[in-house]
Amino acid sequence: MSAVKEIETPASTSIFEMVGNMGHEQLVFCNDEATGLKAIIGIHNTVLGPALGGTRMWNYASEQEAVTDVLRLSRGMTYKAAISGLNLGGGKAVIIGDATKIKNEALMRRFGRFVDSLGGRYITAEDVNMKTKDMEYVHMETEHVTGIPEAMGGSGDPSPVTAYGVYMGIKASAKKVYGSDSLKNKSVAVQGVGQVGMYLVEHLVKEGAKVFITDINQEKLKLVAKNTGAQVVSMDEIYDLDVDIYSPCALGATVNDETIPRLKAKIIAGAANNQLQNEAKHGYMLLDYGITYAPDFLINAGGLINVGAEYYGTYNREATLKQTEGIYDTCMRIFSLAEAEKIATQEAAIKIAEQRIEAMGKVKLSY
Numbered sequence: 001m002s003a004v005k006e007i008e009t010p011a012s013t014s015i016f017e018m019v020g021n022m023g024h025e026q027l028v029f030c031n032d033e034a035t036g037l038k039a040i041i042g043i044h045n046t047v048l049g050p051a052l053g054g055t056r057m058w059n060y061a062s063e064q065e066a067v068t069d070v071l072r073l074s075r076g077m078t079y080k081a082a083i084s085g086l087n088l089g090g091g092k093a094v095i096i097g098d099a100t101k102i103k104n105e106a107l108m109r110r111f112g113r114f115v116d117s118l119g120g121r122y123i124t125a126e127d128v129n130m131k132t133k134d135m136e137y138v139h140m141e142t143e144h145v146t147g148i149p150e151a152m153g154g155s156g157d158p159s160p161v162t163a164y165g166v167y168m169g170i171k172a173s174a175k176k177v178y179g180s181d182s183l184k185n186k187s188v189a190v191q192g193v194g195q196v197g198m199y200l201v202e203h204l205v206k207e208g209a210k211v212f213i214t215d216i217n218q219e220k221l222k223l224v225a226k227n228t229g230a231q232v233v234s235m236d237e238i239y240d241l242d243v244d245i246y247s248p249c250a251l252g253a254t255v256n257d258e259t260i261p262r263l264k265a266k267i268i269a270g271a272a273n274n275q276l277q278n279e280a281k282h283g284y285m286l287l288d289y290g291i292t293y294a295p296d297f298l299i300n301a302g303g304l305i306n307v308g309a310e311y312y313g314t315y316n317r318e319a320t321l322k323q324t325e326g327i328y329d330t331c332m333r334i335f336s337l338a339e340a341e342k343i344a345t346q347e348a349a350i351k352i353a354e355q356r357i358e359a360m361g362k363v364k365l366s367y
């Protein structure tokens, strides 16, 4: 593996080229006529352990788009696990189709059987358009699933832990930029107040930060504003606010050619996956603009830490939160490396993750 890559995939790229380019081990196409299931499981790297990552259901415009998504997402999981010190590899699955139309018990259980057929090389969990109930169906067919409800002995919703890790990442970034990690009187623009965003806003407000929020969903927005006193702004306005910190907690690719010149924030730190539209280009563009970027796959790893503990049977919410606190120190380590080597923070983070994978790969050479 090598550090940051251009991972845009033109339509002419063959599947083996795409898989090879990003260094994946395995790509599994799952097809079932009876239930209408069309799924792809991507296993990126299992040097550190079995590949753990959620299942996303999405109505992709093309099969190529679904392949690209599963390849990108599973690669991100490898780095997330590695940098968080977990003994897990990187994987992810996508199910192609409109969740409101095709999702049902039979389809989810059939998917569970495909997961089971991999014998534990891939462990699934919830992602976009998946609910805990869906994981219950998957669990009827395989043990290789996490994010099971607490009532069934699982770890429940990982979002509060993810939010806590993002909060740690924001504090570490403030320490780097302002010399203090206190967020009192710091202004933060939070894009998306869903499962993670709403818990994050609570942490920020509690510490005395001035918080601005936006969301497509007006009801959620009003509720979070009412509960926390955060100020509502429009969806487009979020990029132009005169704030200290921009925290993307909705979508990927919001850090791009168009938005970077508009941002006045000195820090970008949020929960969304794949925030940089182009990892290499925009990582360096932020460096040029003097904006400190806390790598997304590091600071949103709380959820993975949570489900990882569930999988290994060592789950304890307090211990998980303590482990998630470690994100602060890892951020500081990455900022130091990036500064010393004059490289983008994203590149520094990938470098540290790859070093761990390489070193641990050597440990496993002998039994």
Ligand code: NAD
Pocket: 158, 159, 162, 191, 192, 193, 194, 195, 196, 197, 214, 215, 216, 217, 220, 235, 249, 250, 251, 252, 271, 272, 273, 300, 301, 303, 304
């Ligand atoms: P969610 O779906 O609960 O919340 C996302 C919110 O963003 C929703 O309220 C949605 O209405 C809003 N939104 C969508 N498009 C928007 C736009 N253009 N502008 C403003 N708001 C918009 O998801 P979540 O679980 O809170 O996750 C948030 C992000 O963090 C996602 O990118 C997810 O992949 C990532 N993430 C989540 C976890 C977790 O534990 N839940 C872990 C790691 C990463």
